[in-house]
């Protein structure tokens with residue numbers, strides 16, 4: 001029931017009011033936090049997953065929004081008890097932990113979804129039908145610094161959202177990574193710029209910062225005859241298409257399209273999709289394998305940042 005766990009509780013509470021789910025309780029070893037959220041959303045507070053499950057064996061699904069280093073421990077105890085899980089991003093702190101999550105989910109036949117929220121952003125969903133063969137991405141995710149408990153660097157904290165989206169859009173293996181990153185305020189990498197080249201020839205430039213003076217959430221990409229611009233924050237998409245008309249010599253005509261979008265809170269859409277997968281026992285939209293892929297790329301980027309820092313004699 002930290003900063004993000006409370007958001008999950010709020011969404012389950014709203015779904016409970018719509019009648020589709022019953023919010024049994026919230027868990028936090030910091031019992032004052034659990035008590036306060038339980039009070040706010042009219043459910044029970046527990047100091048541990050074990051305590052919750054011994055009192056309420058009927059629990060079927062849970063969100064795991066503990067610090068990333070504890071995802072495996074908490075998600076494993078839930079899955080071993082037969083509970084389906086929505087695990088926050090990044091999936092885990094290492095690939096070995098991610099692999100263990102994949103193994104435990106398979107062994108206990110659990111539905112396990114990863115909290116890559118932007119997949120459920122209406123702007124991203126409206127873009128999927130337009131994607132053909134993206135060749136160049138320019139991505140910016142900039143946040144204003146807020147002092148909070150940061151157990152991970154900006155690549156695992158923020159950039160991983162865009163890594164997952166670009167991996168989904170491109171569907172090609174990574175060929176080469178160039179990266180620079182610096183700690184500014186937190187002691188971990190707070191700003192990073194990365195160039196990823198894919199086997200398909202596509203190139204993606206990512207910038208992520210949590211020490212910016214403005215908040216920006218934009219992904220722009222080009223494919224033959226088209227430029228597509230997504231604003232995650234405003235939940236809108238613009239599609240610029242070039243047409244040449246009948247005469248090949250005529251000046252290009254640029255048409256601007258704006259796919260219609262019904263605004264929805266991505267976390268609400270994510271939790272609804274998770275509960276649908278739980279109910280129908282079907283594969284979740286964002287699988288553990290997807291979460292592992294995004295994590296693997298993020299960890300390779302971090303290794304590249306360290307190599308680059310070593311080459312130029314600074315600390316990353």
Ligand SMILES: NC(=O)c1ccc[n+]([C@@H]2O[C@H](COP(=O)([O-])OP(=O)(O)OC[C@H]3O[C@@H](n4cnc5c(N)ncnc54)[C@H](O)[C@@H]3O)[C@@H](O)[C@H]2O)c1
Pocket residue numbers: 001002003004005027028029030033048049064065066067068070074088089090115116117149157
């Ligand atoms: N999807 C997103 O956009 C998004 C945004 C923010 C955070 N997150 C992710 O959510 C997770 C939590 O982040 P946060 O910012 O809320 O962290 P936080 O530090 O604010 O909260 C974590 C909470 O987990 C509690 N906790 C520790 N051990 C526990 C255990 N064994 N069982 C139950 N609770 C336990 C802590 O007491 C704390 O209250 C992280 O993985 C983070 O990356 C995702």
